[in-house]
Amino acid sequence: MSKAQLKKELTHLDRDQLVEVILNAYSSSKEAKEYFEFFLNPDLEALMQKKVDIIAKELNRAKYGYSKARISFIRKAISDFAAFGVGDEHVYTLTHCALRMLVGMERYYHFSETLTKGTLRLTGDFIALADRLECIDDALGKLKRMGEEDLGRANFRAKVDTAARDAVKELSTKKHR
8 A cells, every 4th residue: 555545544534543543553563662652752862772773783794704794784774864854964973973883893704795895885875875965975985984993894894984985976977077
């Protein structure tokens, strides 16, 4: 069912029926319950910390020196956070935090090609988000500081830097079209 169809159906319900639908959603879905609890009592710091913990837990999945982290879970944690309507500036902060953790964990574990490519794609997404927020210089500075703080291996940091520069070039190419 599309959002428009749902909206059309909900307009036909009276107040009591609508309350019943919301209560049923609250009791039947963990995600709906989490959303309504945030909606009624928005604690942005607690929500962000919960998503950071999810990302950290995923990044700690390893076996024999190889990371078993799934980039899809990390991206889902970020997109779920954004779905709460927290604003791009907070999604920017969480994405930066996820990148720092990814680059930092790469120092200790061997990343699969999928995880490496996913990290580089997330870097591009971070730059695109910075462009929407008009803070690309800040984003590039944050990425540069990760290198200065000696997070991750040098060749991996170089890949992240290259992905960031490529994303900036792509953005400037799109703007000039």
